[in-house]
Amino acid sequence: MxxxxxxxxxxxxxxxxxxxxxxxxxxxxxxxxxxxxxxxxxxxxxPVDFTGIVALNNCSGSVVRTPTAQSSDRALVLTNGHCVKLLAADEVIVDQAASRTFTLLDSSGNGSLGTLRAERLLYATMSGTDAALYRLAATYAQVEGMGSRALELSPQxxxxxxxxxxxxxxxxxxxxxxxxxxxxxxxxxxxxxxxxxxxxxxxxxxxxxxxxxxxxxxxxxxxxxxxxxxxxxxxxxxxxxxxxxxxxxxxxxxxxxxxxxxxQMVPCLPGGGRLDLYAPGCGLARP
Incomplete structure (x- = not known):
């Protein structure tokens, strides 16, 4: 891994x-x-740079959004499931309280724009994929106000x-x-x-x-x-x-x-910082 x-x-x-x-x-x-x-x-x-990129204490990550996300939605951070912890082969974590922090980098990667804090661990698994999504206390608009922006998840x-x-x-x-x-x-x-x-x-x-x-x-x-x-x-x-x-x-x-x-994550994220593992097309493992 x-x-x-x-x-x-x-x-x-x-x-x-x-x-x-x-x-x-x-x-x-x-x-x-x-x-x-x-x-x-x-x-x-x-011109791919460090816009939207975050540093964890043990891993890397990024602020991400779906193509239909709204600026008022709580922002999401994407990283690996094993960056949360080494999960069991069939383990799925959904909607747990979290307070993890992330350093938001400037576009050059040489400086910090500030600290972002998670309010929920929205999803984490190492079953079928190795991914985790944290929901931040900040909205996408607030991330932009810090001088950055979210990266868009491709639906294809x-x-x-x-x-x-x-x-x-x-x-x-x-x-x-x-x-x-x-x-x-x-x-x-x-x-x-x-x-x-x-x-x-x-x-x-x-x-x-x-x-x-x-x-x-x-x-x-x-x-x-x-x-x-x-x-x-x-x-x-x-x-x-x-x-x-x-x-x-x-x-x-x-x-x-x-x-x-x-x-396969995109259909699972209907907006508003929510996760719906039963949405049509959602390809993430369920608990």
């Missing part, structure tokens, strides 16, 4: 190549690291080969690559994710990039949320996801990263 880092260890992590993630107290589970070597990024070819399945950016608020780094393909089942340890996006090798994501939005350069919309990479060439183990096709054939792609698509 990918790239959740404990905030208290930041000073130490800046000098390490690999990072450990505190796992849930389960004897059979190995402590994950979810990291890959850092890489120098090529020059930007499109992305295409193979599109130019993408993975934007990490934790590291203030933008990765540039393409969508290399889509995986029928992506399996890692206890978890299985459906129709995952595979990156080309240029997006060599590192610890702390968990929850980063994957932005389609052509549209500027969010099409995925970064969550994992195969660290050491292992087969379907912690830190080493494997691809499983419809015939059950397993493929391992060493040092390749993956994201979970987000278009």
């Amino acid at each position: 990918s790239k959740r880092l404990p905030g208290a260890m930041l000073a130490a992590l800046l000098v390490l190549t690999f990072f450990a993630v505190p796992a849930r107290a389960t004897p059979a589970r190995t402590t994950p690291t979810w990291v890959l070597p850092a890489q120098v990024l090529p020059a930007q070819t499109a 399945h992305p295409a193979v080969g599109i130019d993408i950016r993975v934007v990490s608020g934790y590291w203030k780094r933008i990765y540039s690559c393409r969508a290399d393909g889509f995986v029928h089942r992506l399996r890692e340890a206890d978890w299985t994710w459906n129709d995952s996006m595979r990156y080309t090798s240029a997006c060599a994501v590192v610890g702390g990039t968990s929850g980063s939005p994957v932005v389609d350069v052509a549209s500027g919309q969010v099409v995925g949320v970064n969550n994992t990479a195969n660290e050491s060439g292992g087969r379907c183990t912690m830190n080493n996801p494997c691809e499983v096709d419809q015939a059950g054939t397993v493929t391992v792609r060493h040092k390749i990263g993956y994201a979970q698509q987000t278009y």
Whole structure:
């Protein structure tokens, strides 16, 4: 899985190549690291910046909205389910009280526009996808008043080969690559994710990039949320996801990263900061 880092260890992590993630107290589970070597990024070819990007204490994230959201709606923050905690394979969290804070970055990524605070954990799961949505105390209009704006979630399945950016608020780094393909089942340890996006090798994501939005350069919309990479060439183990096709054939792609698509969230968000898992077209797992 990918790239959740404990905030208290930041000073130490800046000098390490690999990072450990505190796992849930389960004897059979190995402590994950979810990291890959850092890489120098090529020059930007499109104006994707840090607008709408937030930093968590252990992950990355973004302020997101659906195409029909209103400025008066409570704003939402998208990150990974495993950035909340390591959830059980079939666990789904819905509408829990929350007080988590997020640092809202300026468009350059070099400064902070202020702190955003969650009022609810609207949704979190690692079942079928690896995603979490926090609802903020602030509205979209208030986020804009701070000098930023939400990124729009695409309601469409992305295409193979599109130019993408993975934007990490934790590291203030933008990765540039393409969508290399889509995986029928992506399996890692206890978890299985459906129709995952595979990156080309240029997006060599590192610890702390968990929850980063994957932005389609052509549209500027969010099409995925970064969550994992195969660290050491292992087969379907912690830190080493494997691809499983419809015939059950397993493929391992060493040092390749993956994201979970987000278009299936859009029908689940009818507006007003609400979640409706029974709405037509909603593709998120239910409790």
